[in-house]
Amino acid sequence: MSELLLQLQDLHVHYGVIHALQGINMNIERGTIVTLIGGNGAGKSTTLRAVSGLLRPTHGSILFEGQPIHQLAAHRIVRRGIAHAPEGRGIFPNLSVEENLMLGAYARNDREGIRSDRTKSLALFPRLAERLRQRAGTLSGGEQQMLAIARALMARPRLLLLDEPSLGLAPQIVQVIFRIIRQINAEGVTILLVEQNAHMALSIADQAYVIQTGKVIKHGPARELLTDKDIQKAYLGG
Amino acid sequence: MTTLFIQSLLDALTLGALYALIALGYTMVYGVLGFINFAHSDVFAIGAWTGLLTSSLLGLSIVMGSQTVEPRGWEIFLVIPAAVLVCGLLAWVIQRLAYAPLRDAPRLNVLITAIGVSLLLQNVGQLPWVFGTDPRPMPRLIENPLLFEIQGVQVTLLPMLTIVAAMVLMVGLEVLIFHTRFGRAMRAVSMNPKVASLMGIPVDRVIDGTFVLGGALAGAAGVLFAMEYPTVQQPASNTWVLLGLKAFIAAVIGGIGNIRGAMVGGFLIAFLERFGAAAQQFFPGIISFDTTVYRDVYCFAILIVILLVRPAGLFGRSVVEKV
Ligand SMILES: Nc1ncnc2c1ncn2[C@@H]1O[C@H](COP(=O)(O)OP(=O)(O)O)[C@@H](O)[C@H]1O
Ligand SMILES: [Mg+2]
Numbered sequence: 298m299s300e301l302l303l304q305l306q307d308l309h310v311h312y313g314v315i316h317a318l319q320g321i322n323m324n325i326e327r328g329t330i331v332t333l334i335g336g337n338g339a340g341k342s343t344t345l346r347a348v349s350g351l352l353r354p355t356h357g358s359i360l361f362e363g364q365p366i367h368q369l370a371a372h373r374i375v376r377r378g379i380a381h382a383p384e385g386r387g388i389f390p391n392l393s394v395e396e397n398l399m400l401g402a403y404a405r406n407d408r409e410g411i412r413s414d415r416t417k418s419l420a421l422f423p424r425l426a427e428r429l430r431q432r433a434g435t436l437s438g439g440e441q442q443m444l445a446i447a448r449a450l451m452a453r454p455r456l457l458l459l460d461e462p463s464l465g466l467a468p469q470i471v472q473v474i475f476r477i478i479r480q481i482n483a484e485g486v487t488i489l490l491v492e493q494n495a496h497m498a499l500s501i502a503d504q505a506y507v508i509q510t511g512k513v514i515k516h517g518p519a520r521e522l523l524t525d526k527d528i529q530k531a532y533l534g535g
Numbered sequence: 536m537t538t539l540f541i542q543s544l545l546d547a548l549t550l551g552a553l554y555a556l557i558a559l560g561y562t563m564v565y566g567v568l569g570f571i572n573f574a575h576s577d578v579f580a581i582g583a584w585t586g587l588l589t590s591s592l593l594g595l596s597i598v599m600g601s602q603t604v605e606p607r608g609w610e611i612f613l614v615i616p617a618a619v620l621v622c623g624l625l626a627w628v629i630q631r632l633a634y635a636p637l638r639d640a641p642r643l644n645v646l647i648t649a650i651g652v653s654l655l656l657q658n659v660g661q662l663p664w665v666f667g668t669d670p671r672p673m674p675r676l677i678e679n680p681l682l683f684e685i686q687g688v689q690v691t692l693l694p695m696l697t698i699v700a701a702m703v704l705m706v707g708l709e710v711l712i713f714h715t716r717f718g719r720a721m722r723a724v725s726m727n728p729k730v731a732s733l734m735g736i737p738v739d740r741v742i743d744g745t746f747v748l749g750g751a752l753a754g755a756a757g758v759l760f761a762m763e764y765p766t767v768q769q770p771a772s773n774t775w776v777l778l779g780l781k782a783f784i785a786a787v788i789g790g791i792g793n794i795r796g797a798m799v800g801g802f803l804i805a806f807l808e809r810f811g812a813a814a815q816q817f818f819p820g821i822i823s824f825d826t827t828v829y830r831d832v833y834c835f836a837i838l839i840v841i842l843l844v845r846p847a848g849l850f851g852r853s854v855v856e857k858v
Contacts (some may be wrong), residue, residue, distance in 0.1 A: 351729055371732035380733075387730035389723055400723055403716070404735025452735065 301363075302327040302487050303348065308357035310340075310347050317343045319511035320357070325456070325504075330478070330488045332502035332519060334495045334532055340511040341491040342384045345458045348382035348489070350374040361456070364374065376404045380454035382445040384461055384491075390434025394425055397433045397444055400452030410453065418447040421477055439470035447476070457481065460491045473502055481533060487514040499523040507532070538687040539816055547809040548802070549694040549763060549765035552701030555801025557782035558789065560626075562797040565786070566725040567745045570642050571602025572647040574629055575805060576779020577656035578622050578750050580710060580770035583755020584666055585618040587673050587767045595674040602674050611676045615700075618754035630743055659739030666769050669826035673765035697759045704752060705798055711748075712794055721745060725792065777831060781808075784838045790851025807833040 303325040310318040318340050325331045333341050346352040348359055350371035353484050359367040366374055379400070389397050398418065402411045419426040422443040428436065433444060442462055451456055459478065463471040471494070479501055482488050492498035499505055502519035507528065515522065545838050557579050564572040590596070593613065595603045633652050637645045659668045679693045712718035723731040724741045732738045760778075768774050785804045789796025810817075811833035814826040841848065 349733060351732070371729075372735045372737045375733065375735035383733060387727060387733070389726045389730070391726060392719075392722065396719060400719060400731075400734045400736075403720065448734075469555060499699075 300327045301325070302361070303448060303489070304358075304360040305344070306358045306360070308344070308347060308359065309355045310343050310352050311355045312343075315531065317511055318347065318354075321508070321511070321513055323491060323506055323513065323516075325487060327455075328482075328485060329503040330482050330490060330501055331504045331506065332492055332495075333491045333506050334498055335508040336532075337493075337510045338510075341508060342460055343511075344508070345381060345460050345489065345491060346384075348391065349375075349379055349383075349458060350379075351383075351414055359415040370462075372404070375382055375452050375454075378453075378455040379458065380449035380452040380456070381458040382449040382460065382462065384464075386441045386445040388433045388436070388444055391441070392433055393429065394431055394436070394444060395429040396431050398425070398429075398451055399447055400450035402453075404452060411451070414453055418450050421450075421480065422447050439466050439474075442466060442470075442474060443477075446477070446481075450486075454486060456487045456489065458489050461493060462490075463494045463497065464535045470478055471497065495528075496523075499533075536817070539813060541686050543687045543809045543813045545688065545690065545694055547806045549697050549805075549811065551802035551805030552698050553756050553760050553763070553801075554782045554785045554805050556701050556704060556752050556759075557779065557796045558785040558797035558801045559705070559794065560753050561783050561786040562789070562791055563721075563749045564743050564792060565719050565841045566792040566794075567721065567728075567742050568634070568645070570645045570649060571783065571791075572634075572746075572749075573646075574633075574652040574656055575626075575749065575753060576775060576782065577653050577660070578626055578629075579753040579757045579760075579779060579782075580660070580768075580775045581625060581656070582618040582754035583673075583761040584660075584757075584770070585621045585754065586614050586676075586758035586761050587612045587671060589617040590674045590676060595676070597672040597674050600672070606674070606676050613678055615755055615758050618708060618758045619751045620754070622701050622754025622757065623751035626746040626753075627743055630746040635739070635742075649670070653808060657769075657776075660770035668769050670766050670768045670772070671846040673761040673767050675765075697763050700759060704755060708748070709794065710753070716796065717741070717744065737778055781831075784834050788838060788841050788848055790848025793848065793850040796848055796850030803849075804834045804837070807837055846852050 301324055305321050305323040308318055308321040321344060323469050333344060335341050343352065347354050350369055354367050358365055361377055361379060366377060398415065402414065405411055422439040424440055425443055425447055428440065433441065436444060446459065446462065466474065475497055478488060478490065490498055490502065499519045499522055505516060505519040505522045506513050515528065542582060557576065560575045561572060590610065593610050595606060595610060596603050630651055631650050634645060637648060661668050677692065679691045682690050682692055682695060684690065720731065720736045720741050723734065723736060724738050728738045781804055782801065785800035786797045788803060789800030808830050811829040812827045815822045
């Protein structure tokens with residue numbers, strides 16, 4: 298039951314001279330939702346970028362299903378089963394919603410599987426189904442976020458990385474997105490969720506990691522962190 | 536008058552098709568990498584030379600102003616593919632050796648490298664054991680029979696072939712870019728290479744493929760150009776440089792990075808050039824100066840106008856500068 302899906306071991310990442318991650322350790326079990334919280338510039342997005350291969354760690358290792366992946370290029374990591382819905386959504390604005398969605402399955406060849414995942418993703422996000430031919434750049438912020446998640450699901454990932462899916466969205470939409478995240482997890486996808494909205498994130502997550510200036514300062518079951526005095530003061534507004 | 540009009544139309548279509556083919560290479564590379572590949576016009580020139588040299592290898596050559604062997608008709612099916620192959624390969628080599636190592640460098644560095652590659656090709660091309668500095672006549676690859684006559688204009692096979700071949704290539708490219716998996720990947724890379732890689736797209740290979748495509752089209756254009764205007768100059772000659780520049784302007788006018796824009800831009804420039812040159816004959820009473828000497832000025836003039844009123848080009852969307 299408690300099988301490790303992803304392990305970060307003493308992970309360091311630099312942007313030129315900026316030492317953004319300073320020895321991150323993290324263990325993610327298959328089937329869980331793990332959230333990564335922390336202030337602006339703490340290194341949350343950097344952690345996700347290192348896992349998906351957008352950044353090359355300067356030290357340490359990343360093991361996915363026991364295999365090291367930190368030397369692989371991003372386009373190979375997707376094929377291993379990790380999809381990343383990046384910060385800022387990363388929609389291709391001049392492509393249609395449909396084309397964006399199908400790009401999510403670029404690495405796959407199983408036509409039947411792609412078709413059934415397309416149906417499933419559209420069932421999760423009926424709003425997208427109505428807008429398939431529309432240029433993705435004309436979608437609202439919430440719809441773009443839905444498209445980013447739906448597109449990531451088209452890779453049929455075993456691990457889904459979500460970077461601030463609630464950013465800039467109206468509260469009702471945030472509710473919808475979080476409900477769907479839970480639904481995706483219930484179908485067996487492990488989720489690593491980065492959030493500023495710590496309250497929401499902690500309430501749906503199994504485990505949580507708090508990072509500050511590139512280091513993990515606390516981790517444990519999300520429920521415990523939700524009631525932790527220091528965490529409440531720093532990230533939950535009291 | 537009608538004769539002149541039809542003649543100008545035919546000339547403009549032929550030349551425009553060639554400009555468009557070259558412009559596509561500029562615009563595709565700009566689309567995926569965001570810089571002007573100045574070496575592109577030299578790849579085009581090398582396409583023409585490849586055409587000339589393979590023709591000689593096949594026994595076709597010109598001695599003392601006349602052709603030694605009459606073309607047998609099938610040579611063209613070897614000569615054009617040879618130029619396509621050589622130029623596709625050359626573009627790939629240039630990308631791998633000169634541009635790929637600079638993927639993370641500022642774009643200005645890449646731009647200057649492109650100018651360097653262009654100068655290198657031009658100057659190596661002048662070496663006596665490469666192409667030398669003397670213009671060489673291009674042998675005939677096919678007969679050029681009269682197809683039909685319309686309003687006193689004799690329409691022969693060669694310009695028609697140029698137009699049709701260019702159209703076929705452009706339609707093929709259009710299908711490739713807008714209706715295939717590779718094309719979708721290419722468009723994704725041009726919009727956001729990082730996110731494209733997250734989709735599983737091998738960004739480096741897509742970029743290489745874009746160069747090969749642009750080079751191949753330039754190679755085909757090189758041979759077609761040499762067949763139509765059968766003097767092949769050294770790559771550094773004013774003729775080639777100006778030609779490359781006009782194709783580049785065509786890409787800018789159409790909206791650099793935009794495939795359809797480059798095609799339209801190519802034809803637009805050729806129309807301006809040909810009809811501009813003939814303007815005095817069209818309006819003899821009104822225009823009293825010799826308009827033909829300004830034939831190269833018109834496209835620069837339209838460039839200035841377009842940059843003033845529609846800086847992103849006819850088909851370009853003004854987008855936020857990518858970083
Ligand atoms: N592209 C970049 N170049 C240089 N520094 C960066 C870059 N991206 C992030 N950083 C720096 O790395 C640190 C971590 O950033 P990030 O992971 O984006 O934080 P967040 O936790 O808000 O997602 C910050 O100090 C940020 O300034
Ligand atoms: Mg972030």
